[in-house]
Amino acid sequence: MTPLPSGATAALGMLIHTPAVPRFPCRMAPIWLIGFLVLALSSIYCTVLHPKQEMWFQGLFPSNMCPANASAYTFYGIMFDAGSTGTRIHIYTFVQKNPEQLPELEGEIFESVKPGLSAYASEPKKGAETVRILLEMAKEAVPPSHWKKTPVVLKATAGLRLLSEQKAQALLLQGMIPRIVREVFEKSPFLVPDNSVGIMDGCYEGILAWITVNFLTGQLYGQNQQTVGTLDLGGASTQITFLPRFEETLEQTPVDFLSSFEMFNSTYKLYTHSYLGFGLKAARLATLGALEIKAVDGQMLRSSCLPKQLEAEWHFGGVKYQYGGNREGETGFEPCYAEVVKVVQGKLHQPDEIRRSSFYAFSYYYDRAADTNMIDYEKGGVLEVRDFERKAKEVCDNMDMYTSASPFLCMDLTYITALLKEGFGFGDNTLLQLTKKVNNIETSWALGATFHLLQSLGLTH
Numbered sequence: 001m002t003p004l005p006s007g008a009t010a011a012l013g014m015l016i017h018t019p020a021v022p023r024f025p026c027r028m029a030p031i032w033l034i035g036f037l038v039l040a041l042s043s044i045y046c047t048v049l050h051p052k053q054e055m056w057f058q059g060l061f062p063s064n065m066c067p068a069n070a071s072a073y074t075f076y077g078i079m080f081d082a083g084s085t086g087t088r089i090h091i092y093t094f095v096q097k098n099p100e101q102l103p104e105l106e107g108e109i110f111e112s113v114k115p116g117l118s119a120y121a122s123e124p125k126k127g128a129e130t131v132r133i134l135l136e137m138a139k140e141a142v143p144p145s146h147w148k149k150t151p152v153v154l155k156a157t158a159g160l161r162l163l164s165e166q167k168a169q170a171l172l173l174q175g176m177i178p179r180i181v182r183e184v185f186e187k188s189p190f191l192v193p194d195n196s197v198g199i200m201d202g203c204y205e206g207i208l209a210w211i212t213v214n215f216l217t218g219q220l221y222g223q224n225q226q227t228v229g230t231l232d233l234g235g236a237s238t239q240i241t242f243l244p245r246f247e248e249t250l251e252q253t254p255v256d257f258l259s260s261f262e263m264f265n266s267t268y269k270l271y272t273h274s275y276l277g278f279g280l281k282a283a284r285l286a287t288l289g290a291l292e293i294k295a296v297d298g299q300m301l302r303s304s305c306l307p308k309q310l311e312a313e314w315h316f317g318g319v320k321y322q323y324g325g326n327r328e329g330e331t332g333f334e335p336c337y338a339e340v341v342k343v344v345q346g347k348l349h350q351p352d353e354i355r356r357s358s359f360y361a362f363s364y365y366y367d368r369a370a371d372t373n374m375i376d377y378e379k380g381g382v383l384e385v386r387d388f389e390r391k392a393k394e395v396c397d398n399m400d401m402y403t404s405a406s407p408f409l410c411m412d413l414t415y416i417t418a419l420l421k422e423g424f425g426f427g428d429n430t431l432l433q434l435t436k437k438v439n440n441i442e443t444s445w446a447l448g449a450t451f452h453l454l455q456s457l458g459l460t461h
C-alpha cells in the first residue's frame with residue numbers, strides 16, 4: 001500500500017467545545033430588557049471571556065459573531081461509513097480562528113442506520129435511499145453557504161467486499177450500488193470529489209482508526225507522546241494497529257504488516273493488519289461451518305455454542321442460514337471454545353510486544369462488553385482480556401439465563417476470547433480500554449479518513 005501523504009493531518013489541531021446548556025428564565029422579560037442583556041453578554045463574551053473560559057451563555061452566540069472572530073473560517077467534511085452491518089454518516093465541523101493557527105475540530109454529528117448496503121443487493125435503489133436520507137441531515141448541519149465546498153465521500157469497508165463475493169452481490173456491489181449512491185451525491189448540493197464512492201483498503205481502516213483515537217486522546221502532538229494501539233472488530237473483518245516500541249518487533253514483522261506515514265513532523269511506522277473474514281459475524285459463519293458449504297439453503301448448521309433446543313434462521317448479507325443447538329451432543333464453554341478456536345488458531349500473526357501493551361478496543365468488543373454489563377454502555381470502561389473469558393464461561397455454561405436477547409451471545413464472547421488469546425496472542429491480563437467516543441467524537445476510522453480527504457482537496461490551511 002502507499003503510505004498516507006506526508007503531513008496528512010499535520011494541519012489539524014483540536015479543541016472540542018462542549019458549551020453548557022443555557023438556562024432560560026421562567027417568566028418572559030420585556031423585549032428591551034432581553035435586547036439589552038444580549039448586547040451586554042455578547043460584549044462581555046467577545047471581549048473578555050471568549051478566549052479564556054466557557055460560560056453558560058456561550059452556547060447562545062454563534063462562534064462567528066464576535067468581531068475578534070470575524071476572520072474565523074469554518075469548514076465541514078462529510079464521511080459515510082458503509083459497514084457490513086450498517087451505514088453511518090459523520091459530519092465534522094472544523095474552525096480555523098486565524099491563518100497562523102491550526103484549525104480545530106469543533107464537533108461531530110453522527111447518525112447510523114441498519115442494515116448495511118449489502119442487505120440491499122436485490123434492491124440497490126432502496127439502499128441508496130438510506131444514504132440519501134442520512135445526507136439530508138447534513139443539509140441541516142451545514143449552512144447553505146458552505147454546501148458547495150463541503151466534500152462528501154462514502155467508503156465501504158472490506159467487510160462488504162467479502163460479502164460481495166457471494167452470489168449476485170459481486171455484480172451489485174461493484175456496480176449498481178456505488179453508481180446509484182454516486183447519483184445521490186451528484187444530486188445533493190455538496191462537493192463530490194473523484195472516487196467519492198468506493199471500497200476502502202483494509203489496512204487504511206486500521207491506520208485511520210489509529211489516527212482518530214490517538215488524535216482524540218492528544219497523542220499526536222505536543223511532548224511525551226504515548227500512542228495507544230487500536231483493536232476494531234467489525235462484522236466481517238477485524239483490525240489491529242499499534243506503533244511498535246521495540247526494534248525486534250519491526251524485524252520479526254512481515255513487511256506487508258508495516259506502514260509508514262508522517263504527521264505533525266513525526267514519522268510513524270505502524271504495525272497494522274486487517275483480517276478479512278475474522279469479523280464477529282463472519283466468525284459465526286465460520287464456526288457454524290457455513291463458509292465451507294456451497295449451498296447453505298436448507299442445511300441446518302449446529303453448534304455447541306448455541307442453546308440446545310434452538311432452531312432458527314439468520315439473514316446475513318442477503319443469504320439465509322438455518323442454525324441450531326447441539327440437540328444430541330454437548331453444549332457449554334468448553335466444547336464451544338474447542339469449536340471456535342479452530343477458526344483462529346495459527347491463522348493470525350502474533351507480535352510479542354502486544355502482551356506488554358494496552359489497547360483501545362471498540363465496535364463489537366465494546367458492544368458485547370456492554371451487552372453483558374461488563375462496562376457501562378455510555379461511558380465504556382477498562383477490562384482485562386481474562387474478563388471476556390470469565391464472562392464467556394458464565395454465559396455459555398448458563399445459556400438459558402443469558403441468551404434470550406441474542407442466541408449468539410455465548411459464541412460471540414467465546415470468539416472474542418479466542419481471537420484475543422489464541423489469535424493475536426494477548427496475555428490474560430492485557431488491558432483493554434473499551435471506548436465508543438472520546439470527547440463526544442466517535443472512535444471510528446471516519447475522522448482519520450476525513451483528515452486525509454480535506455488535506456488531499458487542499459481544504460485545510
Ligand SMILES: Nc1ccn([C@@H]2O[C@H](COP(=O)(O)OP(=O)(O)O)[C@@H](O)[C@H]2O)c(=O)n1
Pocket residue numbers: 081082083084085086088116157158159160233234235236237238279362363364365367436442444
Ligand atoms: N461508528 C461506528 C461504526 C461501527 N460500530 C460498530 O461496529 C460493529 C460492526 O462493524 P461494521 O458494520 O462496521 O462491520 P465491518 O464492515 O467493519 O466488518 C458494530 O458493533 C457496530 O456497532 C460502532 O460502534 N461505531
Ligand SMILES: [Ca+2]
Pocket residue numbers: 083157234235363
Ligand atoms: Ca467497521
